[in-house]
Amino acid sequence: MDPNAVAKAFVEHYYSTFDTNRGGLANLYQDGSMLTFEGQPFQGAQNIAAKLASLPFQQCQHTITTVDCQPSGPTGGMVVFVSGNLQLAGEQHALKFSQMFHLMPTPQGSFYVQNDIFRLNYA
Amino acid sequence: MDPNAVAKAFVEHYYSTFDTNRAALANLYQDGSMLTFEGEQFQGAQNIAGKLLSLSFPQCQHFISTVDCQPSGPAGGMLVFVSGGLKLPGEEHLLRFSQMFHLMPTPQGSFYVQNDIFRLNYA
Numbered sequence: 001m002d003p004n005a006v007a008k009a010f011v012e013h014y015y016s017t018f019d020t021n022r023g024g025l026a027n028l029y030q031d032g033s034m035l036t037f038e039g040q041p042f043q044g045a046q047n048i049a050a051k052l053a054s055l056p057f058q059q060c061q062h063t064i065t066t067v068d069c070q071p072s073g074p075t076g077g078m079v080v081f082v083s084g085n086l087q088l089a090g091e092q093h094a095l096k097f098s099q100m101f102h103l104m105p106t107p108q109g110s111f112y113v114q115n116d117i118f119r120l121n122y123a
Numbered sequence: 124m125d126p127n128a129v130a131k132a133f134v135e136h137y138y139s140t141f142d143t144n145r146a147a148l149a150n151l152y153q154d155g156s157m158l159t160f161e162g163e164q165f166q167g168a169q170n171i172a173g174k175l176l177s178l179s180f181p182q183c184q185h186f187i188s189t190v191d192c193q194p195s196g197p198a199g200g201m202l203v204f205v206s207g208g209l210k211l212p213g214e215e216h217l218l219r220f221s222q223m224f225h226l227m228p229t230p231q232g233s234f235y236v237q238n239d240i241f242r243l244n245y246a
Contacts (some may be wrong), residue, residue, distance in 0.1 A: 034194075066162065070225075070240065071157075073198060075198070083221065083242055098204075098206065098221040100240075114195070115202050119221070121221065
C-alpha cells in the first residue's frame with residue numbers, strides 16, 4: 001500500500017466528511033483517540049465529535065494546499081501533515097490552518113485517527 | 124514524565140541547536156529517521172543533517188508561537204506540533220512555519236526524532 005496514496009485518500013475523505021456530514025467524523029476516531037484543537041485537548045470519539053459539531057459555524061469548506069506523510073514506526077501507523085484554507089460562510093477571507101494526523105491501521109484494512117492536532121495559522 | 128514538559132524541553136533544545144550549532148542536530152536523528160522539508164524527503168541522520176546544513180542561510184533565529192503534544196501510542200512515542208516564525212539575516216519579515224516531530228524514547232531515557240515534517244506557512 002503506497003503511503004502517499006493512503007494519505008491522499010484519507011485527507012480527501014476527512015475534509016469532505018467535515019464539510020458535508022460533520023457527524024460522520026465520529027467513525028474516524030476510537031476511544032483512545034486524541035484531538036488537540038487550538039490548544040484544547042479532547043479524548044475519545046464521542047468527545048471529539050462533540051467538539052467538532054459544536055464549532056461556531058454551520059457550514060465550511062476546506063481547501064487543501066499541501067499533504068505530507070511518513071510511516072510512523074513498526075506498528076503500521078502513518079503521520080499526515082496538512083496545510084490549507086478554511087472558508088466560513090459569510091467571511092470574506094479564508095482562514096489558514098495546519099493539521100497533523102497520526103493514523104493507525106484497523107483489522108479491516110482501513111485507518112482510524114489515533115492523534116489529531118489542529119492549529120489556525122495567523123499571519 | 125510529563126509529556127508537556129518533555130515536548131517543551133525538546134522544542135527549546137531543537138531550535139536553539141538549530142540556531143547556534145546546526146550540525147549538532149545530527150545527534151537528534153537515527154538511521155531510520157525521516158525528514159520531509161518543504162515536500163522533499165530525506166532519510167537517516169546523515170542525509171537529514173546534510174539537508175539542514177545546506178539550507179541557503181548561514182544564520183537564522185526561530186521564534187516559537189505554539190507547541191502541542193500528544194502521546195503517539197504504546198511504544199512511548201510523542202507527537203509534537205510546533206508553529207512559529209523564522210528570522211533570516213537581512214530579511215525584514217519573519218517567515219512563518221509549522222513543523223511536526225514524532226519523538227521516540229532511547230534506552231538512555233531521552234528522545235530521538237523518528238519523523239520530522241516542516242512546512243512554511245505562506246500568507
